[in-house]
Amino acid sequence: MxxxxxxxxxxxxxxxxxxxxxxxxxxxxxxxxxxxxxxxxxxxxxxxxxxxxxxxxxxxxxxxxxxxxxxxxxxQEVDFDYWLDEISRDYRRLRKAPEEIRADQQVVLAAIEQDAEAIKFASESIKANRECALEALKKNWRLYSFLDLNLWEDRDVVMLFVPHVPSVYAKLSSEMKSDRGPGASSVAFV
Missing domain, CATH: 3.10.20.90 (Phosphatidylinositol 3-kinase Catalytic Subunit; Chain A, domain 1)
Structure with a gap:
């Protein structure tokens, strides 16, 4: 064809x-x-x-x-295919990648699929990206501290780590603390 x-x-x-x-x-x-x-x-x-x-x-x-x-x-200014190949072999190569690569959602999601720790090496804009945050936290809730604090206002994101770290509950906004969302009677933050 x-x-x-x-x-x-x-x-x-x-x-x-x-x-x-x-x-x-x-x-x-x-x-x-x-x-x-x-x-x-x-x-x-x-x-x-x-x-x-x-x-x-x-x-x-x-x-x-x-x-x-x-x-x-x-x-693009950088050799995208080179960096994709490097990162697909070892997610830690994201650490040395140019900002344009570290800020690419598809690249970071592919690296997160390999190992959630990849979110640590992503650009600040990706650390504020809901989809990337959810994928990383689903694999390893301990990575919450690497995420942009604005994501702490997203119930789906917060529900992936607060149940594991109740002390973080105190750092949530009052709006988030009062947000019980769907099924609140059976699911609570702490």
Whole structure:
């Protein structure tokens, strides 16, 4: 199967169109796009909707049965694929990654999937990200101290660690302490 891939910029401009085979990997698509646009492969990040196209992803798994697809090319200052590969081998590499990588939700979620401790090395914006916080706390409630304090106003986040550390209850806002939420008669903070 051959896909007709239309490549768009962040400004919604069409950059090029390439024919891509279903057995290609993300790196093959990036090579074809680089040839047409002259954007170096190491400087591009490709998104299909909200799905990041990684160098090793098979296009058939990303695009499915669609014959015509549209991808977004995002120019980046850092070699995104290099850092994704490094972090997928060892989540602790996130510590040395550039800020742009440490602030990428998909990268950090992948690192958290490997080990929840990865949240420690994420950017401050990610430490304030609800989805990343929930994933990390589900795996290890002890990581609550690494999260942005604004998340302590989120009942779902708080319920993952306060039952384990009742002394933290005193640090919650009065609004959060009085929030009993659904099922409050059977579930309490302490």
């Amino acid at each position: 051959t896909y007709e891939v239309r490549v768009m910029s962040m400004a919604s401009n069409s950059l090029c169109a390439v024919a891509a085979e279903s057995e290609w990997q993300g790196r093959d698509l990036k090579d074809a796009i680089s040839t047409s646009t002259k954007v170096p492969v190491r400087k591009m990040k490709l998104l299909f909707g909200t799905t990041l196209i990684r160098a090793t992803d098979k296009l058939a798994n990303i695009f499915g049965e669609s014959m015509e697809v549209e991808v977004l090319l995002v120019r």
